[in-house]
Structure formats: structure tokens, C-alpha cells
Amino acid sequence: MKAICFNFEIHQPFRLKRYRFFDIGRDHYYYDDFLNDDIFERIARQSYVPAAETILKMIDATEGRFKCSIAISGTAFEQFERYCSEFIDLLKRMADSGCVEFVAQPYAYSLASLTDPEEFADQVAATCSMLHNRLGVKPKIVRNTELIYFDDLAPQLVQMGFKGCLTEGAKHILGWKSPNYVYTAASAPKLKLLLRNAKLSDDIAYRFSDSSWPEFPLTADKYINWIASTPVEEQIVNIFLNMETFGDMQPATSGIFAFLEALPRFAAEHGIDFVTPSEAISKIKAVGELSVVHPISSADEARDTSAWLGNRLQHEAFDKLYSVAERVRKCNNRALKQDWQYLQTCDHFFYMSTKRKADGSMHALFSPYETPFAAFTNYMNVLADFLMRVEEEFPSKVDNEELNSLLLTIANQGNEIEALNKELSSMRKNIEQYNIEHRPAEKPAKKAEKPKADKTKAAKADKPAKAPAKKAEKKS
Amino acid sequence: MKALMFGWEFPPHILGGLGTASYGLTRGMWECGDMDITFVIPKPFGDEDRSFANIIGTSQVPVAWREVNRDYVDSRIGAVMDPDLYFRLRDHIYADFNYMRTNDLGCIEFSGKYPANLLEEINNYSITAGVIARTLDFDIIHSHDWLTYPAGIHAKQVTGKPLVVHVHATEYDRSRGKPNPTVYGIERDGMTHADHIITVSNLTRQTVIDHYGIDPAKVTTVHNAVVPLDEELLRIENPRPSKEKVITFLGRITMQKGPEYFVEAAAKVLRNCSNVRFVMAGSGDMMDKMISLAAERGIADRFHFPGFQKGRQVYEMLKASDVYIMPSVSEPFGISPLEAMQMGVPSIISKQSGCAEILDNVIKTDYWDIDAMADAIHAIISYPALYKQMREDGLAEVAQITWDKAGQKVINIYNKVLGRG
Structure with missing residues (x-):
């Protein structure tokens, strides 16, 4: 029996406003509310709301046989509260249906796991309490920002009480192995790993409406056939997508919602189930251990952390930011702590990438800045002001x-x-x-x-x- | 393929970017192979590099018959022209130009610069071009900038060979939109007679299409490139090592280059940073105005005007700089930021510059956006990571911008014009 395990990621950063160096020390509000509102409402209208409604419809139509999981970042949740609060009700309905599992992830969608385990733990805990308070759910599964995972992370995740972790089925790690199995973490055998099937996920995310793709047009029938024709022993196919794939990356006019809606019918024909990650790890036996020495992620061709920490600019900004981590955690200034979260969001570093070609165009597509240099300059100006505020709180001469x-x-x-x-x-x-x-x-x-x-x-x-x-x- | 090129300047005796670009392009085309290029300039000095092109000076081209012997010709102009060529040219004098002021060899004297009687010199250049065109054998004519368009047209009319004009700048750029009608007329005449037009940037291409009413299909952009720097120049030591940061503007201090925006941005930066100096190197009709503007903003103690720099001084200046800035209001291409990048100096350029179309590792701002400019200056001098990233990626990027690539594009255009697909 095969099963499809869906995970939909919902994340939006708080984009920064144009912050000049003469604002440093004078202006402590860093965010472009107009731009954030504009982008958020557009994506919510085009994608999040119709996608959530489609999922609820599918659950109803299949009497609960359609299942999936959702991960939502704290920064996105806050923007829903601000700009599109009706979506929270949809989330609540999904949570109440019992067919949608909520997966924990760092609150600010940050890269904290790469440098500061304590900060990472705090942020995941913050997301868990947000999910518990607002939706009444208690996550058992975790996914790190952009599916980042490495060996040292696993013991920490187990210690935090998670049973499973979602990550990327990166080719350079898997080699001949297939992502369509459940694995365990080499460094913490209690932790189960679910690996994204990059090919089948990206078929939907990037190629669905690409008319130059030989498989165009992609139908639900064809797609389920591909899954059905994988070897019998491969029991799970992990399709991890950004929620905005539906309606934003792939516009509604491409038929993406109809495609999604039609999946359960064809899956039923082939006897393919839908499972939540929790069900997957409890039902399906793990086949082996997976060791990941250097961090992997779902970003860029390289599937590593070079999308955010690939050049000198990104390292500089990243190091400067985390140099004050301990101090910010010690202080009680709420405004400072909030900015601390928002500034950690990985998108800011993504904008500073100087990669070219296909990766570069992906970075440019999402960036509100014209060039990586502008992204860096603006971020560093904001950070300079932020660091000054931290300094005021606790002078750096006190170690x-x-x-x-x-x-x-x-x-x-x-x-x-x-x-x-x-x-x-x-x-x-x-x-x-x-x-x-x-x-x-x-x-x-x-x-x-x-x-x-x-x-x-x-x-x-x-x-x-x-x-x-x-x-x-x-x-x- | 044989090309007859008309130009005005040629290194090492150059007055602006035109000479550098003409030289680079000719050399780049020669490197592509199978090109026989004759480059005509008003006045050669004899120290030009002739390894890749035959250089003919119009000041050695006879337009009136003089009975002279070979030895005399050799002693007079042997340094810059083969006497045999002189006699071949003399055989192709097509009209009696004795009424003009000619010298003992029947040649017209040229200054080779941009004298007050420039229009007369352009006309004389065109007269001699007629002699050259009748003498030599070539497949295509290529005119660099408006000064040589009349010569190109003349050569085309007497030989029927196709004409390509190369637009390095237009009167619109030089005058901030208020063109001199005579110059405009010459430019438009050249463009309409041309079989194809090459522009140095898409910005210029658009100007040619919009302001000169040229069919877009006839206009192609070939971006300029740079010649790799000599080892010797790269080895120049910083003549003035200091902890202070130096921001440099290099170029003519004229309306086109937007110097006032640099002064205003400097004033903004100095309000917040103290450890920085600004240099505006060059001369021009707006220099005095800029000096008083700097004084008016109260930054004269940190804003310096060292005057016109040439040759090695330019590179010494760059070596001492932390940031190079080119806030041009309208710049057809703008080679200087590429030179700064070659010296490892991060550059800030205006979006209204042609080179902005091909450069990635520079900061681009609108020329009028002094806030953005000040911010960019501050960022480069305050965040070492940005400085290093721009410096290293800039060096790598500029090393890829070579003339042979541009030369190949021009050769392709020749083939198209000649119907050789």
C-alpha cells in the first residue's frame, strides 16, 4: 500500500523598508508595512485562502481520507492576524477536522539551527505554543527552515520531544537510495526522517504550467500514475510544497486547484492513501539510517545552505546578527525581542545572494531589492541600529x-x-x-x-x- | 575581410573615451582573425601601435598634386606613412583643392584635437577621406562618432560600399537634451546614410531610435569592453596610505557627468561620518561652480579638487580610493567604472549610464537620488564584507569583459550587412 504525505509550508517574512544610514539611531521601526500588506493580501487572496478552502473541500468530499500537514511560521501567522484574520478560522477548521497535522518549525523561519541551538529551541517552542494557543494542537513532527537538516540537529530534536523530522531528499546525500522510504537519523535513531521527493514536488511547484516541459500539461491522472508506477516496496511519497504554489507560483488559471482536487479520486483508483507525517512514521517501518554531516536544505541547485550563507556579505550579516543572541535573550525589552525575531528570518539573507543563472533568477524573483548589494546595505543599516539598541540595553564592555x-x-x-x-x-x-x-x-x-x-x-x-x-x- | 575605419583619436594621444574604445575594438576585431583594418585618424604621431591595423593620417594625405621626389617624402612623413602609399594616394586626387590651405606635400594640416574650427576640420577630413576611399580596396566602411560620419558618407558615395556608423555618444547626452542643431544634423545625416548603426549601449540605442527617428531594425548594441591592465599599473602602490576613506570622482566636470550630485551626496555622508574624504579629479566648465558649492555646504575641508589627471596619475588616484563614483546624468557607456574595477575599487554608478546594463558587481542608483548615493558610499566604507565582495567579484567580472567578444559582434554585423549570413 502506497501513501502520499503532503506538507504545505506557509511563510512570509517581514520585509524591511528602505532604511538609510542617516536613519541609524533615529528611527527604530524597520518594516515596510505597505509592501508587506500588499504582498501578503495578494498571496492570501490568490493562494492561501483558496488553497485552504480546497483542502477543506477535499477532506469533506473524501470523508476524511484526504490528509495532509501544514507548517506555518510565526511571522506568517502574525501577518495573517494583521492582514487576513479570516484565514485563522480556516486553519482552525483544518485543525479540528483531524485530517490536517500541524508541524512545528522555527518561529521566525530563521537559520538559528546553524549557529545557536538555544535560539533554535526557543523559536520552535514559540511556534508550538502559538499553535497550541491558537489552534489547540500539539505538534509531534518538526521541520526546520527550508528543510535544513544535519546530524547534530537530530539529538536536540529528540530531546525537544519530536518523533519525526521533515527534510530534503538531497541527491548528494541519498546517492542510490530513494527518498520514498522512512529513514532514521544516524545520530539519534529515535528520530524518523521523511525526505522530500524533489522531482515529484518540483513537477508541481515549478513545472506545472511550463508549456516547454515535455510532460506539459500535467494532469492528476498522469501524476498519480507516476506515483503508482514507483517500485512496490517504496511505500511513501513525500510531496512538500510551499502553500503559495497553489494560486501564486502556479496561477489559478493554470488549473492547479482542479489538479489538487482531483488527486484523491485517482489515488483511490490506484489504492493510494494519504497520510499525515505522524501516521507515516508510525505505520511505515524505517529502512535504514541516514547520516548528514553537512547541512542540507531544499534551496537552490546545491541543496545546501549556500542560498543564505554563500558569500561574504551573507556571512558578515549573519555573524553580526548572532553575535548578540545571548544578550537579546537576557533582556526583557519586548520591542527589541520582536525585532530580533523578525531580523532573523532567512529571507533577508536569501536576498543577498550573488548567485547567477537559474538560482540567481530565483533569488531575484523573491527579492524586493534590485541587487544583492542593496539588500545587504539596507539590512546592515537596520542591523546597525538594532545593535545600538542592544548596546544601550547592555553595554558591550560588560562581558x-x-x-x-x-x-x-x-x-x-x-x-x-x-x-x-x-x-x-x-x-x-x-x-x-x-x-x-x-x-x-x-x-x-x-x-x-x-x-x-x-x-x-x-x-x-x-x-x-x-x-x-x-x-x-x-x-x- | 577588409574594413576602412574612420576615427578621430587613437592611443596614446587621446582626449576622451572615444580613442580608447576605438583602439580596443580594432584590436579585438583583429584578435578574431581574418581582419584587415585600415584606421584613419586626423593626425598620427608615429608612436601608435600599428601591429593590428594600418594607420593613415589625413594630415599626410595629398589633396593637391605636388611634384616631389620619394626621398623628400620619406624625410618629411616617413615616420608616419610609407612614401609608396603617399604616391598611390596622390594618383587618386579627384578634384583641384589648390584653393585650400595645403602644405608642401599638398596635404591639409589637422590639429587632431577638438579645435574651435572643428566643423572645418571635419569637412577637411571628409575631403581627404575621398582620396583614401578611391585609393584603397576594402569591403566595408566603419565610422566612429559624428566627427567622421561625413567622411564615411563620402566614402560610401564614391565606392558604393556599405557604411556602418558607430555611435559612441550622441549630442543628446552631451547637452542634457538641448542639442546643437548643426551637430544633430551631422549625426542624423550619418545615421540615415548608414546601412547599419552600432551603439555602445541600449540606452544610446534608444536615443538613436527616439530622437533621430531611426528604424530599430538597423540599430544594434555592442557594449564596450576594457583592455586588461598592464602588470606595471596593477603594481602601483597606494601613494597615500591613510586610515581615512577616499571617495573619488574622475572625469570631466561638466553638466553631463552630474558633479553636483556627488557634492550633495558627500555633504550627506559627512554629516554622519567624519573619517572620509572626497576627491573630484578632472577639469571642466563646472569646476568653479563645484568648488563654491562644496564651500557653501561647509565641506570644503574634506572635499578636494586635484585637477586633471592623466596616464599613470589616474591609476595612482584609483589605487588611493576606496570607492569610485560616476553619477552621470547621461552616459552612453562610461568606461571609467570598469577601469576602477580593474584596480579593485568598488564602484557606484548611475542607472543612466550605459555600462550599468552589463555590470552586476557595482551599486547602481539614479543620478538624482543623492540619498541612495550617500547610503551606498556609507555602506561600502562601513561594511568591510561589502567592500571585499564587490572588490573581488568586480575584478572577476571585469576580467570577462573583453574586446574580442565585442569585436566578434561587430564582425557578425559586417557579415550581415554584406549579406554573408
Whole structure:
């Protein structure tokens, strides 16, 4: 029995506005709201909403036999809330149907996993709590930004409680192996890996409406036939697509929605099922281990991290950004933390790529900038301002360890004050209790009034009285 | 294939970009093989590189018969012309030009520059072109820039050979849209008589189509290229090593080059950065105005005018620079950013420059967008990663822009014009 495992990725970055160097230190708002609104609403209208409606329709029509999974980044979710809140209801309906599994991923769709495991864990946790709070689901499966995966990541994912991870079926890793099996991670055998079938995924994502492609036009019948004709032992085909493939990359007029809708019918004819990633890893036995020493991803021809960290500009921006990671995590400034998330989004680095040819045109297609140099300049100007704000929060002459001990002292003092306050109030209660017990003759009406007055009085009087005492205690 | 080219300048005696481009192109075509090129210039000095083209100076072409012997001719002009050629040319004098001011050899004197009586010199050049065209054997005529269009037309009329005109610049670029009608007339005349027109950029091609009313099918762009620099120039040491960053503008200080935008951008940068100096090297009719503008903006202490630079000085200047800037309002091609890139200097160029069409590893801004220009300057001097990336990728990119590729394109155009498919 074969099965298709769909995963639809929903991500949009907060694109930066044109930020000149004379804005550094003066303007702390970095985002191009107009552009973001414009792009987001267009894609939501053309793609996200109709695609979600199609999926819901398919679930209804097949009485729950059609299943898929969705991954959504925090930055996209926030933009849905801002620009297209009706989509959240569609997500909720999908979650409630039980046929759509939600997959965790870094909140800011960042590259944190490559440099800062703690930041990566925080971001995945943030997405999980977002999904739990808003959709009531608890993800068991994770996919990293752009399907980035490498050996060192696996133990961390297991530790975070994930059972499976989605990644790219990169040819240079697989060699003769097929992506159409379930694998386990070499570095953490508990973690199952589902590998994207690049050929079948890209047939839909990039070639569907390409009339120069020999297989054009692609029909659901033909597509399912391809899947059915894979060797019998290959039990799963992982089709991981960006959600905007439907309606945006491939316009509605190309018939992409009808294609999607027709898939379950032809799949049923060939006895092909649809599964969620969780079902896939529990139903299908893993065939072997997969070791990935250097990070792989689904981006560009190289399927590595060179789309974001391929040249000097990207490395410079990336290193500068993560140099303050620890400090930002320590601070409590919410605006700063929010910018910290938004600036990590991998798209900013994608725009700085200086690759040429086919890859280059893909980078240029998505970039709001005319050139990679403009992307870099603008990002660095924003980052310069951001770094200044971090510096204001914690001056860089205080090193991390010193800062730690200072923050610890503050935290300890806070705890101490809390403990003392608790003690104080329990003491006060004891005194009240004592008073009540030892003055039984008083009238009930007065009794109700008195403690109240006592309390406010005590609160006013006791605190200043106690505080100097505490100080004195410490000094001694 | 034999080509007769008419040009005005030829290295090493050049006054602008025209000579460099003509030289590079001729050499590039020669490298493609099977090309026999005769290059006509007004006044050769004898130190031109003649290895790849026969150079004829119109100031050695007789237009009036003089009875002279071979030894005399050799002693007079032997350094720049073979006496045999002189006598062959003398046999093809087609009218009596004794009324003109001619010298002892029956030749007209040329300055070879851009003198006040330029139009007269252009006319004289065309007269001698008639003699040359009648003497030599060639398949195609190629005229570089408007100064030589009349000569090209003349040669075409007497021989019936096809004419290709090469537009290195138009009057529209030089005058910011207010052309001199005489020059415009000469240009349009050349273009209409031409069998094919080569422009140095798509920008210029569009000007030719829009402002001169030429059929687009007849106009093809062949972008300019650069000759690789000599080892010796690459080895030049930075004459003024300093921690201060230097931003350089090199070129004629004229309306076309947009110098005022550079001054304004400099003022913006200096408001936020202190560790930077600006240099406007060159001369021109707007220089005084720029000096007072810099003073008016209160940046004269950091804005310098070293004057016209030539030869090796140009490369020394580039070596001392951290950023090269060309804010031209309208630049048909603009070879100087390519030279800066050869020296490893990151460049900022205006989108209104022809070379912007072929360069990737430069920052392009609108010439009027001083904010963007200031921002780009700041970025290159503040973010070392950007500087290094642009420097290295720029070197690699410019090494690929060679004249033999441009030469091959021109040869292809010749073949098309000659119907040799």
C-alpha cells in the first residue's frame, strides 16, 4: 500500500523598508508595512485562502481520507492576524477536522539551527505554543527552515520531544537510495526522517504550467500514475510544497486547484492513501539510517545552505546578527525581542545572494531589492541600529559572564524579596489570627471592618519599616 | 575581410573615451582573425601601435598634386606613412583643392584635437577621406562618432560600399537634451546614410531610435569592453596610505557627468561620518561652480579638487580610493567604472549610464537620488564584507569583459550587412 504525505509550508517574512544610514539611531521601526500588506493580501487572496478552502473541500468530499500537514511560521501567522484574520478560522477548521497535522518549525523561519541551538529551541517552542494557543494542537513532527537538516540537529530534536523530522531528499546525500522510504537519523535513531521527493514536488511547484516541459500539461491522472508506477516496496511519497504554489507560483488559471482536487479520486483508483507525517512514521517501518554531516536544505541547485550563507556579505550579516543572541535573550525589552525575531528570518539573507543563472533568477524573483548589494546595505543599516539598541540595553564592555552574575544577583534579590514578602504576609495572618482568637468579645460588624483597615495600614506602615531593616540585615 | 575605419583619436594621444574604445575594438576585431583594418585618424604621431591595423593620417594625405621626389617624402612623413602609399594616394586626387590651405606635400594640416574650427576640420577630413576611399580596396566602411560620419558618407558615395556608423555618444547626452542643431544634423545625416548603426549601449540605442527617428531594425548594441591592465599599473602602490576613506570622482566636470550630485551626496555622508574624504579629479566648465558649492555646504575641508589627471596619475588616484563614483546624468557607456574595477575599487554608478546594463558587481542608483548615493558610499566604507565582495567579484567580472567578444559582434554585423549570413 502506497501513501502520499503532503506538507504545505506557509511563510512570509517581514520585509524591511528602505532604511538609510542617516536613519541609524533615529528611527527604530524597520518594516515596510505597505509592501508587506500588499504582498501578503495578494498571496492570501490568490493562494492561501483558496488553497485552504480546497483542502477543506477535499477532506469533506473524501470523508476524511484526504490528509495532509501544514507548517506555518510565526511571522506568517502574525501577518495573517494583521492582514487576513479570516484565514485563522480556516486553519482552525483544518485543525479540528483531524485530517490536517500541524508541524512545528522555527518561529521566525530563521537559520538559528546553524549557529545557536538555544535560539533554535526557543523559536520552535514559540511556534508550538502559538499553535497550541491558537489552534489547540500539539505538534509531534518538526521541520526546520527550508528543510535544513544535519546530524547534530537530530539529538536536540529528540530531546525537544519530536518523533519525526521533515527534510530534503538531497541527491548528494541519498546517492542510490530513494527518498520514498522512512529513514532514521544516524545520530539519534529515535528520530524518523521523511525526505522530500524533489522531482515529484518540483513537477508541481515549478513545472506545472511550463508549456516547454515535455510532460506539459500535467494532469492528476498522469501524476498519480507516476506515483503508482514507483517500485512496490517504496511505500511513501513525500510531496512538500510551499502553500503559495497553489494560486501564486502556479496561477489559478493554470488549473492547479482542479489538479489538487482531483488527486484523491485517482489515488483511490490506484489504492493510494494519504497520510499525515505522524501516521507515516508510525505505520511505515524505517529502512535504514541516514547520516548528514553537512547541512542540507531544499534551496537552490546545491541543496545546501549556500542560498543564505554563500558569500561574504551573507556571512558578515549573519555573524553580526548572532553575535548578540545571548544578550537579546537576557533582556526583557519586548520591542527589541520582536525585532530580533523578525531580523532573523532567512529571507533577508536569501536576498543577498550573488548567485547567477537559474538560482540567481530565483533569488531575484523573491527579492524586493534590485541587487544583492542593496539588500545587504539596507539590512546592515537596520542591523546597525538594532545593535545600538542592544548596546544601550547592555553595554558591550560588560562581558557576558559579568552580565550573567549581575542578572543573577538581580534575580536572586527579586526572589529574596518575594520570599520575605510571603513571610511577612503569613506573619501578619498569624497576628490577625492571634488577635481574633484572643478577642472573642468584639462585635461581628466591627470585626469585618477592622482587618481591612489593618491591612491597608499595615501595608503602608510596615513596608517602609521593614525595608531599612532588611538593608541593615544585609549590611551586617 | 577588409574594413576602412574612420576615427578621430587613437592611443596614446587621446582626449576622451572615444580613442580608447576605438583602439580596443580594432584590436579585438583583429584578435578574431581574418581582419584587415585600415584606421584613419586626423593626425598620427608615429608612436601608435600599428601591429593590428594600418594607420593613415589625413594630415599626410595629398589633396593637391605636388611634384616631389620619394626621398623628400620619406624625410618629411616617413615616420608616419610609407612614401609608396603617399604616391598611390596622390594618383587618386579627384578634384583641384589648390584653393585650400595645403602644405608642401599638398596635404591639409589637422590639429587632431577638438579645435574651435572643428566643423572645418571635419569637412577637411571628409575631403581627404575621398582620396583614401578611391585609393584603397576594402569591403566595408566603419565610422566612429559624428566627427567622421561625413567622411564615411563620402566614402560610401564614391565606392558604393556599405557604411556602418558607430555611435559612441550622441549630442543628446552631451547637452542634457538641448542639442546643437548643426551637430544633430551631422549625426542624423550619418545615421540615415548608414546601412547599419552600432551603439555602445541600449540606452544610446534608444536615443538613436527616439530622437533621430531611426528604424530599430538597423540599430544594434555592442557594449564596450576594457583592455586588461598592464602588470606595471596593477603594481602601483597606494601613494597615500591613510586610515581615512577616499571617495573619488574622475572625469570631466561638466553638466553631463552630474558633479553636483556627488557634492550633495558627500555633504550627506559627512554629516554622519567624519573619517572620509572626497576627491573630484578632472577639469571642466563646472569646476568653479563645484568648488563654491562644496564651500557653501561647509565641506570644503574634506572635499578636494586635484585637477586633471592623466596616464599613470589616474591609476595612482584609483589605487588611493576606496570607492569610485560616476553619477552621470547621461552616459552612453562610461568606461571609467570598469577601469576602477580593474584596480579593485568598488564602484557606484548611475542607472543612466550605459555600462550599468552589463555590470552586476557595482551599486547602481539614479543620478538624482543623492540619498541612495550617500547610503551606498556609507555602506561600502562601513561594511568591510561589502567592500571585499564587490572588490573581488568586480575584478572577476571585469576580467570577462573583453574586446574580442565585442569585436566578434561587430564582425557578425559586417557579415550581415554584406549579406554573408
